[in-house]
Amino acid sequence: MTETRSINLAVIAGDGIGPEIVSQAERVLDRVAELDGFSIEKTPYSLGAAHWLETGETLSEETLAALAQHDAILFGAVGADPRSAEVPSGLIEREVLLKLRFAFDHFINLRPSRLFPGAVSPLSNPGDIDFVVVREGTEGPYAGNGGVLRKGTPAEIATEVSLNTAHGIERLVRYAFELANSRQRKKLTLVHKTNVLVNAGQLYSRYFNEIAAEYPEVETDYCHIDAATIYLTTDPSRFDVIVTDNLFGDILTDQAGAVTGGIGYAACGNINASREFPSMFEPVHGSAPDIAGQNVANPTATILAAAMLLRHLGREDSAARIERAVEKDLAAHPGATRSTDQVASDILERL
Numbered sequence: 392m393t394e395t396r397s398i399n400l401a402v403i404a405g406d407g408i409g410p411e412i413v414s415q416a417e418r419v420l421d422r423v424a425e426l427d428g429f430s431i432e433k434t435p436y437s438l439g440a441a442h443w444l445e446t447g448e449t450l451s452e453e454t455l456a457a458l459a460q461h462d463a464i465l466f467g468a469v470g471a472d473p474r475s476a477e478v479p480s481g482l483i484e485r486e487v488l489l490k491l492r493f494a495f496d497h498f499i500n501l502r503p504s505r506l507f508p509g510a511v512s513p514l515s516n517p518g519d520i521d522f523v524v525v526r527e528g529t530e531g532p533y534a535g536n537g538g539v540l541r542k543g544t545p546a547e548i549a550t551e552v553s554l555n556t557a558h559g560i561e562r563l564v565r566y567a568f569e570l571a572n573s574r575q576r577k578k579l580t581l582v583h584k585t586n587v588l589v590n591a592g593q594l595y596s597r598y599f600n601e602i603a604a605e606y607p608e609v610e611t612d613y614c615h616i617d618a619a620t621i622y623l624t625t626d627p628s629r630f631d632v633i634v635t636d637n638l639f640g641d642i643l644t645d646q647a648g649a650v651t652g653g654i655g656y657a658a659c660g661n662i663n664a665s666r667e668f669p670s671m672f673e674p675v676h677g678s679a680p681d682i683a684g685q686n687v688a689n690p691t692a693t694i695l696a697a698a699m700l701l702r703h704l705g706r707e708d709s710a711a712r713i714e715r716a717v718e719k720d721l722a723a724h725p726g727a728t729r730s731t732d733q734v735a736s737d738i739l740e741r742l
């Protein structure tokens with residue numbers, strides 16, 4: 392690659408194991424930039440539970456405005472140790488993570504799910520698992536619509552209203568077709584529950600069928616969410632790209648993480664596909680306070696998130712370089728227990 396433009400990267404290491412794993416991913420990014428002849432200018436941002444305890448600030452408008460100036464964000468994990476009662480439950484998730492997602496319109500949550508050679512799947516016959524889940528990121532039952540009536544009484548009613556807009560579904564489905572079309576197998580599966588959630592279901596089906604007509608090369612399929620969880624266990628190789636709503640995607644991607652060998656390898660991107668705002672790349676796992684500071688957390692998921700980040704910024708060759716190094720590393724050390732920095736050093740050597 393001959394591009395020399397510098398990447399202006401925001402780095403949010405966060406809480407718990409966040410700083411340990413992010414610093415290892417930064418080592419890998421720096422080395423890849425050196426090998427492929429571009430530069431990365433990094434700006435650290437202090438956000439999360441520890442930052443809130445110190446300053447009382449969750450995510451200010453000034454910080455949001457500063458973050459908005461970057462090409463992309465590399466994110467570790469935020470969240471308080473549940474054993475500490477000092478941070479109100481859900482505060483950091485709501486006021487930092489969800490706020491970032493809505494402010495930067497991260498309407499695509501992208502989760503590649505691949506069983507790397509050397510990673511151990513709990514399935515006895517996993518086959519060739521290599522699919523991507525395109526999960527809706529800002530709508531559905533997670534949009535924050537609903538409330539509680541007659542709170543604290545035996546007649547209490549709680550609702551979460553699933554919000555589904557034509558605009559949101561169209562851009563989601565279009566992104567998924569575009570992605571499926573760019574892959575070798577070119578197969579896209581819509582996962583929903585259209586027979587019961589008929590209102591949102593017809594909107595998803597309509598856009599899926601309409602946009603399918605523009606992509607004659609892409610093979611299409613449909614699965615109810617309940618059936619999809621079965622197939623993910625019995626026959627995961629039937630999937631190539633899956634497009635689904637926010638709630639179903641949340642559940643399915645955790646299951647996908649499990650069948651592909653677990654939390655240490657699962658990365659995701661919170662993507663603003665219109666590129667108006669920076670997209671954010673992170674490991675799927677949380678801040679793991681139980682193992683923080685011990686140099687035992689696996690940095691691989693964060694390193695794979697860095698690869699997704701480079702791909703998003705058009706650096707396909709550099710992304711593939713990292714993925715190949717991870718692949719070789721896993722194949723060379725199946726099931727090995729290594730320290731955080733050792734894993735990164737081993738991957739660095741294979742770049």
Ligand code: ATP
Nearest residue numbers: 470654655676677678679680681682687688689690
């Ligand atoms: P959150 O609400 O922040 O997502 P969580 O309850 O889902 O938190 P995680 O922080 O993801 O929990 O941790 C779940 C378990 O997985 C913990 O036992 C943790 O130690 C382990 N774990 C998470 N990430 C890693 C990692 N990178 N390497 C090794 N173990 C990890």
Ligand code: MG
Nearest residue numbers: 675676677678
């Ligand atoms: Mg979690």
